[in-house]
Amino acid sequence: MTARRRRLPVRPQWAVSIAAALAVVGFVGYAQWNGSPERVQFSTSVQQVLADQVDKLQREQDELRAQIATDEAQVQKFQAASTSSSSALAEVNRQLGEARLAAGLTKLSGPGAVVEIADSKRVVPEGENPANYLVLADDLRDIVTALWASGAEGIAINGERLVATSSIYAVGASILVNTAFLSPLFRIEAIGPPGLNDRFVANPAYLVRVAQRIEAFGLEFGSAPADTLELPAFIGNTRLRWAVPSETGS
DSSP: OOOEEEEOOOOGGGOOOHHHHHHHHHHHHHHHHTTOHHHHHHOOOOOOOOHHHHHHHHHHHHHHHHHHHHHHHHHHHHHHHHHTTOHHHHHHHHHHHHHHHHHTOSOEEEEEEEEEEEOOOSOOOTTSOGGGGSOOHHHHHHHHHHHHHTTOSEEEETTEEOOTTOOEEEETTEEEETTEEEESSEEEEEEOSTTHHHHHHTOHHHHTTHHHHHHHHOOEEEEEEEEEEEEOOOOSOOOOSSOOOOOOOO
């Protein structure tokens, strides 16, 4: 199955305002879930917004992506020129590359594990809570936690790279990862050491709740090791507004 994903744009100056995010919740949530009667019934509060507002936000993100590509090319040009000028600058460039890798701003490739989870196909019994048969934000958070704890070095959900500032939470009947509204099938790709998948399925963060929900409500689930995975770089806001480097006192 092919995962569907729509991305809300990141506003200029690297931040999405809370007001804009709330404004498009109803429209995008409805558009992504109108094919699932259970999810439509489960969503009790859906806001209506104008389609041209969504188009405007999308255009802003497209412009931001183009600016990112231009800036990256300029930085690489400066780095290439400075590397030949001195060994000191070469060392700075090396450290910068390592920092970008650790921050999730660089594409990754390597072995790891793939986890897939989707809504249950069972008919919801009368009187049952339909939410029990849907993949919840908590399920994705628990899976990600178990993968990190099992040794994963990089994780992406439906192509959305997770970094220190990433969030996974429910907005109405949708699940928002970074600035993208995602819908099942959820494909979680994790790069890590050999045996990552075995450690994941034995991890308490997975076994305590998610595994029990899969068994009880028939959530569609599968996991397997992978020889080679390709994770995209994170595209979004990584700027800290309030935190600054701490000066160590003598």
